[in-house]
Amino acid sequence: MDGLLLDTEDLYTACINLVLAKYKRPNLPWSIKADLQGRPGPDAIAIFLDWAELPISEADYKAELHEWQKRLFTTTKPLPGAAELLSNLAAEHPSVQIALATSSHKANFDLKTGHLSEFFSVFPDHRRVLGDDGRLDPKRGKPRPDIFQLALKEINDSLPEGETPITPQECLVFEDSVPGVEAGRRAGMRVAWVPHHGLKQEMAGHEEEVLAGLTGRAGDVEPHELGKVGDGWAEEFSTLEHFPLRRYGIVAAGEQDGSSAADYVGHVEW
16 A cells, blocks of 8 residues: 555655654665565564664654654555556456555554545455454564455455355455565465665666565565566556556456456455
């Protein structure tokens, strides 16, 4: 959601830099931010504080950061192409099931989305999996696949009786973060990676490893959970504008195309 549907990645950076400036610390570089994106709050804060070496406690840092977030998060705006893509999926592709899987906790989610209720109305409440969902192990956030697996379970549990459950291979995950791409790959799902231009520059030359989920951000994992460079199971896009749904076998109701059943995406996660 953050940095993919909403412009919140830049707002997160602005809030962090305001706290850093107060203690005469340098701005947050993308070499560190790249490892914070997509992770649950506690994990991201631990990584950040280890780098920042602030002269305050974790509790004080979180309190100061939250004060800035309360001011700035109410100004969030959809990123280019996001509103059009969501409305198009809802109106023209009713057979495609949609869920939201975000590491944001409910308090921050409400701050960022309270003024965008219509924009987020395409995600039913029971298909919104947030970072502090009690069914998630707090120690198993992205880049682990749990949040996407739970979102798929929510989809399948709410399908009409008798409808065939959707498999991970039929899912398309939209992600902007490197840990998020790895989580999607480890869940066995296809991934559309839409990185911030700052992250794009930071990962220059390593894009194929990102798309394969081979950046190593999850530590030791089972080999069967990893992709292969060039396997085509993940792709990079510069924007959500004019997103090529047909490439994934997603066509408007009543249309036909040449996609095979294996190419069809029946479920989309953000």
